[in-house]
Amino acid sequence: MAETSGKGGKSYESSLPGLRGVAAGDKDQEHALVTREGPTKGDAEIDQLYAEAEDKRLSKTSLLHDVLNVSNVLTDGVSAMVDDSFNKCFTSLRPEPWNWNIYLFPIWVAGLILRFLVLFPVRASLLFIGFNSLVGMFLLVDVAVAPSRRKMALQRKLVQWMCCAWVAAWHGVIRYHGPKPTPGPNRIWVSNHTSMIDYVVLCSYSPFAVIMQLHHGWIAFLQKRILSSLGCLWFNRTEVNDRAVVAARMKEHVNKQDAIPLLIFPEGTCVNNEYTVMFKRGAFDIGATVCPVAIKYNKIFVDAFWNSRRESFGKHLFRLMTSWALVCDVYFLEPQSIQPGETPQEFAGRVQAMIARYANLRIVPWDGYLKYYNLGEKNPGLIEKRRRVLADVLRGYLGRPASEAGAAEKKAGGGGAAREVNGEQKGPAEKKEQ
Numbered sequence: 001m002a003e004t005s006g007k008g009g010k011s012y013e014s015s016l017p018g019l020r021g022v023a024a025g026d027k028d029q030e031h032a033l034v035t036r037e038g039p040t041k042g043d044a045e046i047d048q049l050y051a052e053a054e055d056k057r058l059s060k061t062s063l064l065h066d067v068l069n070v071s072n073v074l075t076d077g078v079s080a081m082v083d084d085s086f087n088k089c090f091t092s093l094r095p096e097p098w099n100w101n102i103y104l105f106p107i108w109v110a111g112l113i114l115r116f117l118v119l120f121p122v123r124a125s126l127l128f129i130g131f132n133s134l135v136g137m138f139l140l141v142d143v144a145v146a147p148s149r150r151k152m153a154l155q156r157k158l159v160q161w162m163c164c165a166w167v168a169a170w171h172g173v174i175r176y177h178g179p180k181p182t183p184g185p186n187r188i189w190v191s192n193h194t195s196m197i198d199y200v201v202l203c204s205y206s207p208f209a210v211i212m213q214l215h216h217g218w219i220a221f222l223q224k225r226i227l228s229s230l231g232c233l234w235f236n237r238t239e240v241n242d243r244a245v246v247a248a249r250m251k252e253h254v255n256k257q258d259a260i261p262l263l264i265f266p267e268g269t270c271v272n273n274e275y276t277v278m279f280k281r282g283a284f285d286i287g288a289t290v291c292p293v294a295i296k297y298n299k300i301f302v303d304a305f306w307n308s309r310r311e312s313f314g315k316h317l318f319r320l321m322t323s324w325a326l327v328c329d330v331y332f333l334e335p336q337s338i339q340p341g342e343t344p345q346e347f348a349g350r351v352q353a354m355i356a357r358y359a360n361l362r363i364v365p366w367d368g369y370l371k372y373y374n375l376g377e378k379n380p381g382l383i384e385k386r387r388r389v390l391a392d393v394l395r396g397y398l399g400r401p402a403s404e405a406g407a408a409e410k411k412a413g414g415g416g417a418a419r420e421v422n423g424e425q426k427g428p429a430e431k432k433e434q
Helices: 024-033 041-058 063-068 071-083 104-144 149-169 197-203 218-230 240-254 313-321 344-359 368-372 380-398 402-411 428-433
Strands: 002-004 011-013 172-177 187-191 209-213 233-235 262-264 289-298 326-332
Touching: 104 149, 104 218, 104 313, 149 172, 149 197, 149 218, 187 240, 187 344, 197 289, 197 326, 209 218, 209 240, 218 233, 233 240, 240 262, 289 344
Parallel strands: 172 326, 187 262, 187 289, 209 233, 209 262
Antiparallel strands: 002 011, 289 326
16 A cells, blocks of 8 residues: 655555555554554654644644543544444453343342253263263274274264264254265365354364364364364464465365365454454465355354453353353355456455355454554554653643753653654644743
8 A cells, every 4th residue: 555755755655454455545544553563764754744643633722622622532432432343353242131130130040050060060071071082082093093094084083073072061052054065176165263163063063174273282282183183284373484384285185085174264363253354365266166154153142252362262161161052053155166357355255255144244354363463562662652742742731841841851761752843843732832
């Protein structure tokens, strides 16, 4: 996206990470996303323009006017709440309380006791016995049986039974719609992503190989020791080299004649099953037939969204196991191929629209990786610049001399908030005072 500075008409390139299809005229509406890495000349110009814009916005006619006029603050606050479609994608919806009177409260308490003291111990015991016995059988088959088609079939069936044990521990009520996935060359399955349990829900119906973020702890053991036997591919989203290797192995897997169906979550992160963020194009530019899968969870009993920043996966599983039931619908949709003249981005958007229509999701143009992006860490100078601009305006209101302010800044090691206006180191508020 081309952008022109205010000094001599010089232009430079900036980017809106994760925002696809945004016109240059819309950049001012998305200024919070403009980020650069590394101290460059363009960064300095951006900071200067930002400081001047903040100066102009914060400089008012009088202190009394600003104190009495709260419209700007209210506008900013309401806009942040209403228009922040990115954070809405990763927010868990709290259920409305229904135990608000003397008649409903005893029923709620009885339900709480039943779920935590009766259902949970029974579920945990059955899961512990069933899942661990299946893992033991899997390791026995892995060691005792020679590599062959029969061994692969046994491992697939054991993985499917393990997933069924987990679904039973959640009292899963899952309805599958459409034809069952069948292995075949040059085919790949893509699905929206709400939680790691998406893979469990799908594998309890038909085994899949999957491309997934590599985790730590006991999850890593399951990934590397159990699921790798299905041809699953793991990556670290912070390592560019991992992505290149996975892309090459993905193409190799898809071209095999007897390969297990390969499942990809193109959003790259968990979304709250109300929205769907931008699909990565990796699965759409390899020439394979794409089979969309739409997963829609019913939140009447439990919200299946896993917010990895707020709860561990163990806590997430505990919440599912102490709920009444996990209810969802899975739709296996008609396979899609890229059309003549259609770009991979357009192909991905078309498949995403199909999934969104069946799962009743709202499409937003954000890159899910922005969830892991911290503006304060990437560009701390921009935030500090805003603080200094606000400090200058407050000094102007308080009538603090510019020389005293400059000396204090120099002593603090700062200095950067003073702007050069007509060759003088003065802020707009200070000029008005004079």
